[in-house]
Amino acid sequence: MNAWKKHLGIVLPLLTVTALALWPVVTDNPANRESVFTILKAVALASSLNILLGYTGYVSFGHIVFYGFGGYVGIYLLTEKGWSLGEALLAGGVASGLLALLLGSAILRLRGAYFALATIGVNEAMRAFINNFELFGGPTGITLKFSVYKEYGGAAQALQTAFYIGAGLALLALILSYMVRSSKFGLGLLAIRENEDAAEVMGVVTPRAKTWAYVLSAIIPGMVGVLFFFKNGNVEPHDAFPLHSSIELLVMVMLGGQGTVFGPILGAFAYQGMRGYLVTSPVFKDIQLSVSGVLLLVIVLFIPAGAIGWLRHRIPPLRRLLA
Amino acid sequence: MKRSSTILTIVLILGLLLAGCGGNPPTEKPPEPAAPTQVESSVPAQEQPTTPPQPKEVTVVIGFTSSLTGAQEVSSKRQVNGLNLWMQQVNDAGGIKLSDGTVVKFKAVTYDDESNKERVQELYTRLITEDKADFLISPYSSGLTAAASIIAEQNGKIMITAGAAEDDAYKTGNTSLFQLYTPGSQYLLSTVDMLKTLDPSAKIAIVHENDKFSTAVVEGLKPYLAEQGFEVVLEEGYASDTTDFGPIINKIVDSGATVLLGGGHYPDGSTFARQLYERKAGLKFISLLVAPADSKFPELGEAALGIATSSQWELSATHTPEEAAALGKEFYGPTGQEFAVAYETMTGDKPTYHVAGGYTAGLILQKAIEEADSVDPEEVRTALEAMDIFTFWGGVKFDISTEAHGLQVGHDMVVAQWQKNEVGELKRLVIWPADVATIQPLYPIPSP
Numbered sequence: 001m002n003a004w005k006k007h008l009g010i011v012l013p014l015l016t017v018t019a020l021a022l023w024p025v026v027t028d029n030p031a032n033r034e035s036v037f038t039i040l041k042a043v044a045l046a047s048s049l050n051i052l053l054g055y056t057g058y059v060s061f062g063h064i065v066f067y068g069f070g071g072y073v074g075i076y077l078l079t080e081k082g083w084s085l086g087e088a089l090l091a092g093g094v095a096s097g098l099l100a101l102l103l104g105s106a107i108l109r110l111r112g113a114y115f116a117l118a119t120i121g122v123n124e125a126m127r128a129f130i131n132n133f134e135l136f137g138g139p140t141g142i143t144l145k146f147s148v149y150k151e152y153g154g155a156a157q158a159l160q161t162a163f164y165i166g167a168g169l170a171l172l173a174l175i176l177s178y179m180v181r182s183s184k185f186g187l188g189l190l191a192i193r194e195n196e197d198a199a200e201v202m203g204v205v206t207p208r209a210k211t212w213a214y215v216l217s218a219i220i221p222g223m224v225g226v227l228f229f230f231k232n233g234n235v236e237p238h239d240a241f242p243l244h245s246s247i248e249l250l251v252m253v254m255l256g257g258q259g260t261v262f263g264p265i266l267g268a269f270a271y272q273g274m275r276g277y278l279v280t281s282p283v284f285k286d287i288q289l290s291v292s293g294v295l296l297l298v299i300v301l302f303i304p305a306g307a308i309g310w311l312r313h314r315i316p317p318l319r320r321l322l323a
Numbered sequence: 324m325k326r327s328s329t330i331l332t333i334v335l336i337l338g339l340l341l342a343g344c345g346g347n348p349p350t351e352k353p354p355e356p357a358a359p360t361q362v363e364s365s366v367p368a369q370e371q372p373t374t375p376p377q378p379k380e381v382t383v384v385i386g387f388t389s390s391l392t393g394a395q396e397v398s399s400k401r402q403v404n405g406l407n408l409w410m411q412q413v414n415d416a417g418g419i420k421l422s423d424g425t426v427v428k429f430k431a432v433t434y435d436d437e438s439n440k441e442r443v444q445e446l447y448t449r450l451i452t453e454d455k456a457d458f459l460i461s462p463y464s465s466g467l468t469a470a471a472s473i474i475a476e477q478n479g480k481i482m483i484t485a486g487a488a489e490d491d492a493y494k495t496g497n498t499s500l501f502q503l504y505t506p507g508s509q510y511l512l513s514t515v516d517m518l519k520t521l522d523p524s525a526k527i528a529i530v531h532e533n534d535k536f537s538t539a540v541v542e543g544l545k546p547y548l549a550e551q552g553f554e555v556v557l558e559e560g561y562a563s564d565t566t567d568f569g570p571i572i573n574k575i576v577d578s579g580a581t582v583l584l585g586g587g588h589y590p591d592g593s594t595f596a597r598q599l600y601e602r603k604a605g606l607k608f609i610s611l612l613v614a615p616a617d618s619k620f621p622e623l624g625e626a627a628l629g630i631a632t633s634s635q636w637e638l639s640a641t642h643t644p645e646e647a648a649a650l651g652k653e654f655y656g657p658t659g660q661e662f663a664v665a666y667e668t669m670t671g672d673k674p675t676y677h678v679a680g681g682y683t684a685g686l687i688l689q690k691a692i693e694e695a696d697s698v699d700p701e702e703v704r705t706a707l708e709a710m711d712i713f714t715f716w717g718g719v720k721f722d723i724s725t726e727a728h729g730l731q732v733g734h735d736m737v738v739a740q741w742q743k744n745e746v747g748e749l750k751r752l753v754i755w756p757a758d759v760a761t762i763q764p765l766y767p768i769p770s771p
Contacts, residue, residue: 029452031448031449031452033448034449037445139533139535139560140539141535143495144495145495146476146495146496147496155473155476155477156477159474231444232443232444232470232473233469233473233495234466234469234492236534237533239440
C-alpha cells in the first residue's frame with residue numbers, strides 16, 4: 001500500500017495516456033486514431049525533452065535531431081537491410097542514444113545560451129550532412145515499398161499497429177521520465193538545474209550526469225522517428241529535421257510544466273489541440289507559430305513553472321498526484 | 324497585483340485545457356471550427372418537395388489537401404483554381420449523365436496541409452472517413468503524396484496526382500495513384516534534344532535545389548546528357564532556402580559552362596534568375612525548373628529575358644483535336660483556347676501549366692466515370708487503367724505494370740522561353756519541339 005502511494009505520481013499520467021490511446025479504439029474511428037497518434041507522438045517527444053529541459057535545466061533547441069537521425073537509421077535498415085519494424089525501432093533508439101553520447105560529451109560543457117545555440121547548429125549540420133549522404137538517399141530520402149506493409153497485414157493493419165506502438169512509446173517515455181525523476185540520479189539532475197556548481201561541490205559528477213540525461217532524452221525520439229516515417233512511407237531531410245518542431249516541443253514542455261511528469265502530457269495535448277484549431281482557423285492559420293511564441297512569452301512571464309508546476313505550488317495536496 | 328496574476332494564471336490553465344479539448348481531436352464527428360472549406364457546386368437543391376420526379380442525382384465528393392501557405396503556395400493555389408474551374412463547368416452543364424439516367428455532380432472538400440507531412444495522413448483519413456470523399460486529388464509535392472497514398476491505398480480510394488512528378492512515389496507497389504504530369508526523370512530531356520540541334524558542343528552546368536523533385540529531375544537528366552555527348556563541367560546542389568547565389572554563380576563562371584540547367588521551385592528559381600542577371604554570368608542558355616513557368620516571373624523584368632523552362636503545358640502550343648486525330652486518338656474535353664478564356668473570365672489571370680494540370684485532373688476523372696458508366700471506384704479504376712486519350716493538356720496514359728503502376732507514359736513536355744514581342748513585352752513562348760514551336764529559341768541569350 002505504501003509502495004502504491006509512493007508511486008501515485010505515475011498513475012495519473014499512465015491513466016491519461018492509456019485513456020487517450022483507447023479513445024480511437026472505443027470510437028472505432030480512423031480519423032480519431034490519426035489525431036490521437038499526433039498527440040501521442042508529441043507526448044513521447046515532449047516527455048523525453050523534459051528529462052533534459054525540465055530536470056537538468058538545459059534548453060535544447062535542436063532536440064528534433066534525434067528524431068530525424070534515429071528515423072533515418074531505422075528506415076534505412078528496414079528498407080535496405082530487411083530488418084523488422086521492431087528491430088528498426090530499437091536500432092533507431094540506439095543510434096540516437098549513441099549520437100547523444102557523442103554530442104553530449106562535447107556540447108554539454110557549454111552552458112546557457114551557448115548550449116542552446118550549439119544544439120541549433122547540430123540540427124542544421126545533421127540536416128546538411130544527411131542531404132549529402134548518398135547511403136540515405138541524399139535529398140530524395142528513402143521511400144518505402146508497399147510490400148513492406150504486407151508483412152504487417154497490409155497498409156491498414158500497419159497503420160493500426162503503428163498506432164499501438166506509438167501509444168507504447170508514449171507510455172515508455174512517461175515511465176522513463178518518472179523513473180529518472182524519482183531516482184537518486186534524477187535528484188542529481190535537479191541539483192544541476194538549481195545550481196550546477198553547488199551540485200558539483202555536493203558530489204554530483206555533473207558532466208557524466210548531464211551526458212546520461214542527454215542520452216536518455218534522445219532514445220525515445222529516435223524510436224518515434226522510425227515509427228513516424230514507417231507510417232508515412234518516406235523520409236526526406238527537410239521532414240526529418242524541422243527546427244520549428246524543436247521549438248514547439250519546448251512550448252509544450254513549458255506550457256504543461258517543466259520538471260514534472262504530467263506537465264508534458266498536458267502541454268502536448270493542449271498545444272496539439274490548439275494547433276489543430278489554429279491551422280484550420282481562417283484568422284490564425286498563417287500566424288500559428290507567432291501565436292505559439294506569444295504563448296511561450298506569457299508562460300515565462302506569468303507561470304514559469306507551467307500549469308502543473310503552478311498547481312503543485314498553489315495546492316500542496318496535489319503534489320503527490322501531480323508528480 | 325498578486326491576486327490579478329493568480330486570476331490570470333487560472334484563466335490560462337483553463338484555456339489550455341479547453342484548447343486541448345476544443346481543437347481537432349478526438350471527436351466522433353468533426354468539430355465546427357475544423358470544418359473544411361466546402362466548394363459547393365452551383366447545383367440546384369436536390370430535394371424540392373414540389374418539383375416533379377427528376378433523374379436520380381449523385382454528388383461525388385472529391386477530397387484533397389492543398390498548400391495554401393508555405394513554399395508551394397503559388398503553384399498549389401493555381402492548381403486548385405484549375406480544379407475548381409472544371410468542377411464549376413461540369414456542374415453548371417448539368418453534371419455527367421450515366422446510361423441509367425443517374426446524374427453525377429461534384430463537390431470538393433479541402434484542407435490546408437501547410438506542406439506539413441505530419442498532418443497529411445490525418446487530413447486524408449478525415450477526408451475519407453468523416454467527409455466521405457469518393458475520389459482524391461493528391462497534395463502538391465511528391466513527399467506529401469507518398470504519405471497520402473498510404474491512406475488512399477488502405478481505403479481503396481483512387482488518387483489522381485497533379486503535382487507529384489517525382490517517379491519514386493509510383494514505384495512503391497501501390498495501385499491507387501494515377502499521375503497526370505510527365506515524370507520528373509523526363510523533365511529536361513526535351514531541353515537536351517533542343518541543345519543537341521542548337522549547340523552540340525555546349526558545356527553544361529547543373530545547379531539545382533537539393534530537394535526530392537529537383538534531384539530526381541537531375542538524376543534523369545545526367546545519363547541522357549552523357550548519352551547525347553554533352554560535357555557536364557559543374558554539378559552543384561543548393562539548399563531550398565538559399566537567397567544568396569553569389570558563390571554558386573562564381574563557380575558556374577569559373578567552370579567555363581555555357582549552358583545552365585537546374586533550379587528548383589518558385590522562390591529559389593526566381594531569386595537565382597535575378598542574381599544571374601545582376602552578376603552578368605554570361606551564359607548562352609539558362610533553363611530553370613518551375614519558376615519561369617509562372618505568370619509572375621516577368622516581374623523580374625530584364626532578368627527574365629531568355630530564361631527557359633520545361634513546361635507541362637503552354638497555351639501557345641496547346642494540344643489540338645487535329646493532333647489527336649493524326650495520332651489516331653480520341654480528343655476529349657475543351658480546346659486550350661476555350662479553357663483559357665474560361666479561366667481568364669473566372670480569375671482575370673492567364674492559365675499556367677499548374678492551372679491546366681488541376682483542370683485536367685478533374686477532366687480525366689470525368690472521362691473515367693463516363694467510360695465506366697458508374698461511380699463505383701473499381702470500375703472507375705479499370706477505366707483509368709485503360710485510358711489512352713488526348714486532351715488540350717496532351718496525351719494521358721498510365722503505366723499499369725506492378726513496378727510503376729499509375730506512372731504517366733502518354734504525356735510530353737515542351738520547352739518555353741521568355742522573349743520580347745514586337746512591343747517589347749515579355750512573353751513565354753514555346754521554342755521546342757520544333758513542330759509545335761511558335762518562335763525560334765533565343766540562343767545565345769543577350770548579355771545584360
